[in-house]
Amino acid sequence: MKAAKFKYVAPRSLEEALGHLGSDPDAKVLSGGQSLMPLLAMRLAAPSVLVDLQHVPGLNAIEDIDNAVRIGARVTHRAVEHSELVARRVPILSLAARHIAHPQIRSRGTFGGSTAHADPSGEWPTVLLAVGATMHLQGAAGRRDVHADDFFVGPFTSSMEPAEILTQVSVPATWDRWSFQEAAVKAGDYGLALVAAVASVENDTITDARVSVGAAVGSVTRLREVEQLLIGAAPDLNTAERAARVATDSVKPISDIHGSSDYRRNLVGSLVKRAIVELKNGA
């Protein structure tokens, strides 16, 4: 389990980093390395050059901007977990961060790395899809923003171009209620199913909601039927139970050695129910 040969560069600016990516189609960005290095070690990936972002300025901040919290791509999971700003403005991130791997890995793995990796079992992709985050990308040609709905396009696949760099993610802070649910066999394991749910509530009626599922599915997915059911309903146990049934019927889960699709279908239903119950309780 040793990587094939590769070159390593640690550019000092975004332009320089983009230059490396532009000049070599087999170059790859290195952030925390917690997903990329295992792929290299198992020889499932063999990039020609790793472009390490650790010395690129401007990627390490967590900022309070209008109606959103903007998180730099190089911010570690651990920093998100412990950020007071995050806990206050977008608490679903604090809830989810604790489920990512173990403290050692959270100390190295990064918000941007996980988002770019688009792992269907990733906590960040699931949460970012639910909250409707915006990804800020930089390419040689310039900047562009991509909404989460258009960003996670398949298993381990995003709509980023190979020569683009994810610089920040803006997480809307405008939702009233949040819930994150994960079923993992042991603390630190990838979940068998993840559910993230957010809602706006007025006079005890849900006016807007987004619900996403991760891990149990081939790529992070919105549960649109569940969202439709929620909008206009009261955030109560009855709604939660109906939402669970709709989730169970509409989700298209995967099967693997850790659980069949039938098992995961029911699990997603249970988590959706727990999430909606928590939406009700949260304020």
Added chain:
Amino acid sequence: MKTVEKHQHMDTPEIAARSVGARVLRSEDPRLLSGRGQFIADIELPGQLHVAFVRSPVAHARITHIDLSAVRDAEGVHLAWSGADAAQFCEGLVGEFAVEGCNPTTMPLLATDEVLYVGEPIAVVVAETRYAAEDACELLDWDFEELPAVVNADAAAAGVGVANPQLPDNFGLRGGASFGDVAGAFEQAHQIVEGRFYTCRVSAAPMETRGVIADYEWASKSLRVWSNTQMPHFLRYMLTAYLGFPEQNVEVITPDTGGGFGQKAHVYPEEMLLPLLAREVDRPVKWIEDRRENLMAGAHAHEQYVDIAYALDATGKITAVRTHALGDGGAYHAPPWSMAVEPWCAVVMTPTGLYDAPAAEYTYAAVATNKTPVGAYRGVGYMAGTFARECLADEAARATGMSPFEFRRHNVVPEFPWTNPQGIVYDEGSWRESIDVLESMVDYPAFLQRQAELRAQGRYIGLGLSFFVESSGESTAGSQEHGLGDVYHDTATVRLSPNGTAHVTIGLSAQGQGLATTMAQMAADTLGVRVEDVIVETARSTSHAYGSGTIGSRGAVIAGGAVSRAAGVVREKIRAVAANLLEAAVDDVDLVDGNASVKGAPDTSISIAEVATAIYFDMSSWPEDFDPVLEATQAYDTARAMFSNGAHAMVVELDPETGFVRFEKVFSVEDCGTVINPNIVEGQIRGGVVQGIGASVFEELAYDESGQLLTTTFLDYGIPTMDVSPPFEIHHIETPSKHSASGVKGMGESGLIAAPAAVLNAVNDALTPFGVVLRELPLSPEKIRAAMSGATESAAPQVVAP
């Protein structure tokens, strides 16, 4: 059964316990816990080269073409071999077991004609770095023709396909025996309870993987091999027997080892190849197994089916037990043991347990499949056998309307010595007492009440019991008692220095059990010195004491016996000189707490340090004809088989939505005779039980239908972690053995032996309202959830009228 003749090396001195029994802190810990251990990967020899293996990506195939030229031409490569190259030096390792019905196999060092399992080594590369070696491995030019893979034990037994051409009917082992009127008992039974239990395939998954370094010096023809083996002396013997390295020129070195658990108690092709490669390239060569290799090619464990049945009379007493075990052995017998270790051990060692069954019958079979060979793992065979027996005991309790404690009390052996139907003699034990003690620890009535209250709220907790009898101190006598002919002994050397401190060497390598601490306690009490004044070197090299291996819960008993015998010789020297100096009779001199004193006259005393100094530097202190050597090497083996016993009770809660099992509490009772060090015994219990939790719920080496191994990283192979480890309450009972030094018995395996039955019984207890009984491991979330949602088919417990 035969018993061994008594020999002088089976007698140990009688010593009053001083540090034995105390919670002495482990002397190893400051070094190991602060990162100062030196493990095999830490060892760097000048000029060393690195080794990597090409391993089969398929379960069963015929190699039609293999060409190493691109590999040999790759940058940094010094040597590359395929099976044909290795076969010139060694045809392979023979695996067999000296019991009725064993068909041996020969495992090639590198596959030649056929590959028989995913992970089997096909070629080996020696290069400047491990990176270069792995780069070159990718250049191997080979073709193969896939053959049908045999991946299921029942299919293999039915003769569907041939997994290994050396075993045309797939049977590596088949036999059985019957004792007493078993058929009659089953005919006349009031009730028969029976079930088929499955223990899934797992890995011991030691924290440190395997590793070998070999260094050959041509001028002196000397070979040094570093290996984290549990059996360094045996490996040395094998290097001579198979490869012809002269034994006197071979040294096997065992550095700090991060867990072995039986997986490292084998002799592997890698250990044979590295010395040959080192001689060929004339440079030291090093191979450190990576986790993927460890999960593919380190011995697998456990996989077997045990069919067990009790004939019960009208009062619920067991009148006979029938056991049939079918092991899924993998592609070869894993040398030096075999496929027998699982099914044979299960049926021969465990069916009666602590129950007074007057008749017993067993059959055992192991079949080859296209999977990794199955070998030893902590309590090998005992786990599956105990699992089947103890789970059936709970089912029998339900069938007879008794509580699980009551059923066991009703059937427990009433007095000792007890001879089981096979003729195995159990000299002593606290079998009945352990039932009573566990019942009061658990507070059974309170548990039942809490269980009922929680059920009313839709919460499901369960209590599971598991009682064990563990053969301990693997010995010649123990081997004969079980119908084998293995001969074992260990030696230890004890030396007293002029300042009265002691240096001890034992023949066992340590894998983290704290042997250096417990052996210091044994030596200290025999010599009468403080435990801090004793330093113990475990077998870091075969140039020290001799040992038959750190296996079979033998460390405390066997090394302890050897240490106490060797210390006993030195003790007599000290007493002789002390008697001379104190002008007392030798028989009146006692050695305690660092002093030699005269019995009945405590003021007449001299420190042991002074006596030692006198022996080295003052000849006038010597009695007549005194030989001043303060060093002794002695051997030890037990005169009789000995057995420890105990039990675990496990409380679990099941989540009906996720199917997850939460472990709430473990209650353990352990009787390993005299406890040398409660901390270490409790550590062994905790570690073993948590491994048992892993083997029951979280772990499974999964294969698909084509024989592909699906669990090759810890992402997919789940080992238990601290967050699933429950709190423990541990109670010690001490029923000393009359035959071991200080009365100690071995206990290193009991946690894993017994925990899985406690887990399954607890889960089944929690499942009672759902009318489902599970019998197969692992208890995956999916299985539990299905059981709780009425989706499991085999719902009704199997209680059959005769």
